[in-house]
Amino acid sequence: MLKILEGSIAVAEAVKQCRPQVIAAYPITPQTHIVEALADIVANGELDCEYITVESEFSALSACLGASAAGSRTYSATTSQGLALMFEVCFNVAGLRLPIVMTIANRALGAPLSIWNDQQDSISLRDSGWLQFYAEDNQEATDLHYIAYRVAEHHDVLLPAFVCFDGFILSHTYEPVDMLSQEDADRFMKPFDPLYRLDAAAPVSMGMYATPEYYLEFRYEHDQAQHRAKKIIAEVGREFGELFGRDYSALVEGYRLEDAEVALVAMGSLCGTTKDAIDEMRAAGKKVGLLKIRTFRPFPTEEVAAALKHVQTVAVLDKNISLGAKGAVALEVKDALYNSGVRVFDYILGLGGRDVRKRDIAAIVELAESGKGDLFYGLRTEVL
Missing domain, CATH: 3.40.50.920 (Rossmann fold)
Structure with missing residues (x-):
């Protein structure tokens, strides 16, 4: 269905259709409209989801980490200084192989303070192990959220994903966006099926201490998952194109x-x-x-x-x-x-x-x- 939507609202609608079970986020310009819209969606009963109000971006991603480890599909959004505050948790999420999807409304980093757009924030986390997608327009920003969840949660990948779109230039701009129906989104998406999860009935350990004898191998496996993701991105992007006419199989x-x-x-x-x-x-x-x-x-x-x-x-x-x-x-x-x-x-x-x-x-x-x-x-x- 073609709608004229602000970029942030289109992203929020797409996230809703992905049916996250836990959302934790902290408002920061120019990302705020996304999480404001999702808060309204959850409060109005349009999405069966636990929306966690937190005191900082560090807490937001930490809450997502715990929820994802326990087996929930999770979501957050941030930008700039907020992403910088998440730095430690970003590495933990990726190292734990938790498929959290997070929207980045790209914005410059201080100092000096700037609320305007560049891509320094997400680029600064390029070595953290997250998948990184960049959208040209609001149609692409919207569609990439469905694809990011499918790729991140694939058992050959199991990595978190940034979906990046330019702050203000896209996040606050109204454009025509061909939105999926909930039925179409459900047809494309699959229920979250974690390979491992924290469960008292079947205990596992996550994030254990790694001695020098093992740390290198963890990083190798993480790197190999990034390389495997290329094939999965192509497969999922092609499937999206076959269903909805917009092919994202090419990187x-x-x-x-x-x-x-x-x-x-x-x-x-x-x-x-x-x-x-x-x-x-x-x-x-x-x-x-x-x-x-x-x-x-x-x-x-x-x-x-x-x-x-x-x-x-x-x-x-x-x-x-x-x-x-x-x-x-x-x-x-x-x-x-x-x-x-x-x-x-x-x-x-x-x-x-x-x-x-x-x-x-x-x-x-x-x-x-x-x-x-x-x-x-x-x-x-x-x-x-």
């Missing part, structure tokens, strides 16, 4: 890339602006394309290499910065294209919510063509 998605000489690489809502800019550049005779990365963890190394092997130059648009190095996406793309002969340049842009316009994208293509890259794009020269 990356090309736009006008087949004959491109210059390829832009981006994640999130920036991809929409980039597509419009590409159309204008194409009309002017430039052979430019886009590779959108939908799944950052597991990173689609082979898919990126295959999609970009024919281009001459790659310009990565990073709304994050690994300080002292490069943007996180560029580091991964450079690794994927190592020894390929393709030139890869990184452009840090849009941090703290700074606008990225079509003319900025066109200017970056010109910089890449001239061999100028690995820079902060759009710096105000008067403050340097």
Whole structure:
């Protein structure tokens, strides 16, 4: 059913249809509308769920950890400083292989304080072991929640998942969203079937102390689960497409890339602006394309290499910065294209919510063509 919905409300409706049994969250801009809507849904009896009111984001994810370990499908949402406060628990959740799904309304991290969008928050947890999905628009943000639960709960994966969408740019924007009915959602979703759970009748131990003789093997198994997730994402995304007409089997998605000489690489809502800019550049005779990365963890190394092997130059648009190095996406793309002969340049842009316009994208293509890259794009020269 096609509806005009604010992004946060569309996400809340999708979460409701996934039938979580426990929700624990703490409000923080720009994520608040999601959990406000879910609180109303639970209070009105529209969802049979325990909604836990907590005193912090640390407590929110801790409550989800316990509920998931006991065998409940769980959900939370956060952003920015709230996600930073969850840092310790994020590693615990992933290490315990608990398939919690959490929405991240991406926002810059302080200091200095900013409530505006970039992707530094979720990128900073890239090594925590969570699956990471990035949505271009509110339709994708909505659909990815159904897929995230199916993938996370699959017994070959059993990993928690971030579904990331850009704060304010998407979370507070009204767009047409084709919502599933509850019947369709139930047809696609499956009841949570934990492989292990805390049960007094059948005791197990979770999160035990690991000596040096065993810790390495735990990390190996965790890494292997990330790699197995690629196959499961493809299978679940294809099934979603067969049922509802929107295929998410690809971890990356090309736009006008087949004959491109210059390829832009981006994640999130920036991809929409980039597509419009590409159309204008194409009309002017430039052979430019886009590779959108939908799944950052597991990173689609082979898919990126295959999609970009024919281009001459790659310009990565990073709304994050690994300080002292490069943007996180560029580091991964450079690794994927190592020894390929393709030139890869990184452009840090849009941090703290700074606008990225079509003319900025066109200017970056010109910089890449001239061999100028690995820079902060759009710096105000008067403050340097």
